[in-house]
Amino acid sequence: MSVTVSVDSQKKPPTLLPRLLINRNYAFMWVGMATSRLGNVVFDIALLLWVATTLARNAPWAAFAVGALTFIPQIVALLMGTVAGVFVDRWDKRRTLLWMDGIRIFIVLALVIASGVFPLPFPSGSDAATFFQLGCAFFILILLSSCDPFVNPALLILLYDIVDEPELPRAFGRGQVLNNLGTIVGPPLAAGLFFTLGIQWCIIINAASFLVSYICFFMIRPEKAEQTKKEEQEQGKKKSAGFIREMVDGLRFVGGNGVLIAVGVSLSFIALGAGGLNALNLFFATNNLHVTPDIYVYIDVVYGIGAILGALFVGPRIQKRLGILRGFWIPGIVTGTLLLIYSRLDNVYAAFVVLFFTGMSQATFYISFGPLLLKVTPRKLIGRANAIIGQLSTFSGMISIGLASLLVTSPLHNKHLAVLGTTLGPIDTIFLIVGVLALTSGLQAMVTLNDYKLIEPKAAESEVAAAEANVEEPVALTAQQEAAEMEALAIVQEEKAEEQPVSEQKEEADQPLVEHIARPGWLSSGRKQSVVCVLGLLVCLLILIPVSIWAPSSTDAAATISGGQPAHGQSISGMQCAPQVATKQQLSTRLTVYIDGKLAALPRGIGIVSPKQPGVTALATNGNLYCLYPLHVFENDSIIHADLPDTRTYTLGQFFSVWGQPLSRTQVMVNQTDANHALSFVIFDARGNGSTYSGDPASIPLKEHQTIVILYNSPGVHPTAFTDWNGL
Structure with missing residues (x-):
């Protein structure tokens, strides 16, 4: 029975x-x-x-x-x-x-x-x-x-x-989890x-x-x-000639596959922005989000948490519901929108929220990318296809890093443009362009991949249909019977595989699993893709050109302040001039001086004593003596660098002592107050909050990323906080 x-x-x-x-x-x-x-x-x-x-x-x-x-x-x-x-x-x-x-x-x-x-x-x-x-x-x-x-x-x-x-x-979802656990x-x-x-x-x-x-x-x-x-x-x-032929075969395969072209272009646009984002995100955190470098690392932590949740929950559900084609381009559009928002933020907590969802979106993107690549690529070409697409992305990332570093140190250096009640600075301008590029990545993939659909191998469908047609009532088998049946089936399959050439064995696996849909319209997929890419690049130029050409620089001073009797190596105001830079406490403070309504720059070399030598700018000399005071100015950026030998609080008065200039409630340098010439001091903290200082200016403490503004006879000047710290 x-x-x-x-x-x-x-x-x-x-x-x-x-x-x-x-x-x-x-x-x-x-x-x-x-x-x-x-x-x-x-x-x-x-x-x-x-x-x-x-x-x-x-x-x-x-x-x-x-x-x-x-x-x-x-x-x-x-x-x-x-x-x-x-x-x-x-x-x-x-x-x-x-x-x-x-x-x-x-x-x-x-x-x-x-x-x-x-x-x-x-x-x-x-x-x-x-x-x-x-x-x-x-x-x-x-x-x-x-x-x-x-x-x-x-x-x-x-x-x-x-x-x-x-x-x-x-x-791939688990892979994204481990990547972001590391993050x-x-x-x-x-x-x-x-x-x-x-x-x-x-x-x-x-x-x-x-x-x-x-x-x-x-x-x-x-x-x-x-x-x-x-x-x-x-x-x-294979010989060397075979190596060249294999490389050409890989290039030809990727170049002739519309899906892989869309994937490559999408990754290239993302990399074109991501390179600058990664290279300058530390500077964006310190300049725009007003955080210290030790807090910066938690930006990646928040991004990683979002990416893990996206890989575990959001990405698989989106791919299951929408498919890997739509699951690829939708995250690109979402990421671009989030990065546009991120570029305009000045609060680190808001940045945490935006980056959390950005990580979730990017995890969804990469969960679709891997299966899509494997879906349209035969196994024998996976290494080459992945390498070619990776090189396109790498080349774009390389351009991005070089351009971003060049722009932030030259045409955009310290530039600020006021537009419709908002200000575009050097780094947030670059990040705004990054958002546009990511958005373009998603849009070009959308207009291209919408003309494709997934198909299943017909052989698999016929096998399923045959199996359904020949279903018999399952009968319990002994372990010996089941093992014998499995062994016989394996022998038959092995004999068929030996009779069949390798090329025929792989024929089914090499069949394309994504089919192009012929849609009516005056624009083909490739033309629509080109139009979206060109428009995205034009928008980037429209953002970049006004800031780099027409925006004023925050360091364009009418003149450099001269005079004074700078310290030349002697002990002054409790500070010693040492041959090496102190490291017990380090901070940077911007001193902005307006005289008669015009910006005046601090001279380079304050606090540096050195004989004339290439590569060193010193305001004081004393024979062959070379030394550095704890408070000093290296460049013509009016930034006081404090490299301190202890944890004491140093003051603006001590800096003026090293500089050899007078400072009081009624005098700054050679400028004295009277009925027609007022003197005032405004202090902005690291977060950009300003307040007027009414006490003795010599006692103003020097703090990290603080902006001290001196206004002499400048009633029409409305001072702002300095933000272009660039990692200092």
């Missing part, structure tokens, strides 16, 4: 591990990627803080140095991307990842030597020591960046090999380690993360990859 058994009743609920990490191989992959991601974030943030707050502090080229930290990986990826993609398509993916992790361990540890653990061959704090350490940091960054073009496509293909296609969106945990960990223990511990943590990643990838056993092992070995035996 046969017994009918329900198939559903035999299915066991998934255990915790498959629910969280899909399968054993992906679990190891997830842990390895999460660990190396955390180490990379710690290293990158610590390197940025090391350059911005130590090596390039107070330097006029600080923005360029910080921008180079993002620029170097971009240019390395641009030069190596396609070549690496061809090799990754040939090589064993797991072995490639093991080699890259092993190499990166030793590369990272090499930076410890130049970090200050061992005595440098140059005087501490000298320009030679600074440039030596910068050079070492940039060289190590070049070597690390050379590994990334091999790691990223190898990870993508290995993911394809170890995860079934229905589980790919969930796998949340990494920055505060990096800041804490850097400010308490130094750059060395951040370097060691990154090296240890690559070691853990190596062990995890060693434990992976990709079963699907074994099916294509013979094919990969044949590809690896």
